[in-house]
Amino acid sequence: MKRKRFPFSFIRFPSLYFYEEQQIIQEPVQEPAPEKQSDKTQAILTAVSPLVSVFFGGSAGVNIIPPLICWLVWKDANPLVDKVGKNILNAQISWAIYTVAACLSCLILIGFVLAPVVVIAWIVFSIIAAVKAANGNYDYVAPFTIKFLK
DSSP states (O other): OOOOOOTTTTOOOGGGSOOOOOOOOOOOOOOOOOOOHHHHHHHHHHHHGGGHHHHTTOOTTGGGHHHHHHHHHHTTTOHHHHHHHHHHHHHHHHHHHHHHHHHHGGGGTTHHHHHHHHHHHHHHHHHHHHHHHHTTOTTOOOTTOOOOOO
16 A cells, blocks of 8 residues: 655755754863972972071071072972072072171171071061962062062
8 A cells, every 4th residue: 555645745944944053162271280289399398498597507698509409400390489489589689688788787786686687587587488388379579578580
């Protein structure tokens, strides 16, 4: 038996077709990569490193060597250490200059008061910088810091 076809079954109306919705696929936005734990650790070590000189006599200039070593070793591989290292080195160079100036002012007797104040302020601001770096504030710049490295 032959099937009976309806006369309209062969007519196709464009308005009756269902078109699939075009999906706009957006490329994923590249967010900055989260900081790795080793990056943070290196940045914290760079910030804490000036305090090592307290154990070795704390003479002016010795406080520059540990952060300089950390910065030179890790700055290319870790941009966080580059930023923290520059801030710490600027602060340590500044405080070394202030300590030398305070010691030289002992010749006019004001240095006997000024030198201990400068050394205590250096230790306090170095501890504050280390704590700020440990808490994730990598942009901290100690007071009275001269920018040598930009």
